[in-house]
Amino acid sequence: MVNKAIVASLLVGAAMAVPYPPSIDLGPTGPVLDTVDFSPKKPNGGNYMPSKSTNAPVSRTVDAPALGDKLEARATGEKVTNGVARFDNSNILDGVGNGVDSYTMYWGDGSTGAGWPAQSRWVSFQNMFDNYKNQMFAACANLPTPQPNDSGPEVGAIWDGIQQAAAATGVDHRLILAVIMQESHGCVRVHTTNGGVRNPGLMQDHNGSATCNENGRVQNPCPSATIYQMISEGTAGTSSGDGLANCINQSGRNDVSAFYRAARIYNSGSISSTGQLQNGIATHCYASDIANRLTGWVNAPNGCNCDNNPGSCGITTN
Ligand SMILES: *[C@@H]1O[C@H](CO)[C@@H](O)[C@H](O)[C@H]1NC(C)=O
Ligand SMILES: *[C@@H]1O[C@H](CO)[C@@H](O)[C@H](O)[C@H]1NC(C)=O
Ligand SMILES: *[C@@H]1O[C@H](CO)[C@@H](O)[C@H](O)[C@H]1NC(C)=O
Numbered sequence: 001m002v003n004k005a006i007v008a009s010l011l012v013g014a015a016m017a018v019p020y021p022p023s024i025d026l027g028p029t030g031p032v033l034d035t036v037d038f039s040p041k042k043p044n045g046g047n048y049m050p051s052k053s054t055n056a057p058v059s060r061t062v063d064a065p066a067l068g069d070k071l072e073a074r075a076t077g078e079k080v081t082n083g084v085a086r087f088d089n090s091n092i093l094d095g096v097g098n099g100v101d102s103y104t105m106y107w108g109d110g111s112t113g114a115g116w117p118a119q120s121r122w123v124s125f126q127n128m129f130d131n132y133k134n135q136m137f138a139a140c141a142n143l144p145t146p147q148p149n150d151s152g153p154e155v156g157a158i159w160d161g162i163q164q165a166a167a168a169t170g171v172d173h174r175l176i177l178a179v180i181m182q183e184s185h186g187c188v189r190v191h192t193t194n195g196g197v198r199n200p201g202l203m204q205d206h207n208g209s210a211t212c213n214e215n216g217r218v219q220n221p222c223p224s225a226t227i228y229q230m231i232s233e234g235t236a237g238t239s240s241g242d243g244l245a246n247c248i249n250q251s252g253r254n255d256v257s258a259f260y261r262a263a264r265i266y267n268s269g270s271i272s273s274t275g276q277l278q279n280g281i282a283t284h285c286y287a288s289d290i291a292n293r294l295t296g297w298v299n300a301p302n303g304c305n306c307d308n309n310p311g312s313c314g315i316t317t318n
Pocket of ligand 2: 196198207
């Protein structure tokens with residue numbers, strides 16, 4: 001778990017350069033057993049997910065309101081503009097299945113040459129979602145101010161929202177899911193944090209408008225439209241800041257390191273001048289955590305100590 005005091009001191013020291021505060025790190029504290037009752041099932045789908053998205057980008061969650069509160073339409077239309085763009089995310093069996101639930105510490109620039117995992121080692125979206133959904137169902141209870149856990153339809157709307165945002169932006173759906181788990185563990189009622197910039201919603205995005213928990217106003221159920229917009233704002237960006245799509249573009253790479261570098265940029269707004277993804281501000285383990293999530297890490301202990309003991313990792317913050 002991230003040592004908040006250390007992160008906070010780094011943030012103060014680098015206040016001008018910090019668009020994003022550290023992620024919420026209060027997910028389930030141990031393995032979550034598979035005890036969730038997923039009935040009733042969605043038409044054409046198992047377990048609320050996958051909801052069988054075909055080539056049509058949006059499969060709306062029928063059992064939740066089609067439209068929630070009126071939301072300011074602010075998400076902007078970022079798209080991935082480099083060679084890793086992927087607009088057809090309808091293949092949900094697109095990786096190595098479950099992958100391996102273990103944690104490997106990755107250092108360096110995000111390249112396979114530096115030991116980071118190739119995309120051929122990534123899990124399949126369906127497996128990844130299924131393996132994380134129990135954390136999603138348990139996450140809200142672990143917030144500093146606990147909230148009711150996600151319901152089945154809310155978790156279904158996360159699946160649908162990811163598929164919709166992926167189709168619109170060209171961001172690989174697995175990266176979106178990894179960032180959701182990193183930022184909120186999938187709790188739709190995660191609170192809006194504010195370290196100078198508001199970070200609302202599932203992806204704790206840059207000053208977006210979709211949230212189901214801000215200023216003491218908690219929505220239960222969290223409307224599907226709001227859940228979709230949270231994911232859109234984190235992926236396609238907001239009028240205030242970039243989503244994952246532009247972060248990938250800004251990575252300046254066309255290989256798998258584009259994703260790991262984008263994760264670093266999403267968390268801290270930039271890559272350290274050293275080019276090493278553990279360095280710089282905000283959460284040092286962020287890019288390594290994302291790489292591990294993409295290869296199957298779910299419940300194994302986090303093997304990164306760079307946030308609770310930056311000295312042990314030789315972290316530099318510039
Ligand atoms: C949330 O889920 C966790 C794990 O299943 C459970 O222990 C907890 O009681 C739930 N909280 C509520 C408020 O339902
Ligand atoms: C956040 O959005 C609001 C409303 O659009 C805007 O007034 C404010 O300046 C934005 N804040 C930042 C830090 O971008
Ligand atoms: C992509 O990022 C580069 C900077 O790395 C920038 O010059 C270019 O305008 C960006 N393209 C889009 C479409 O945002």
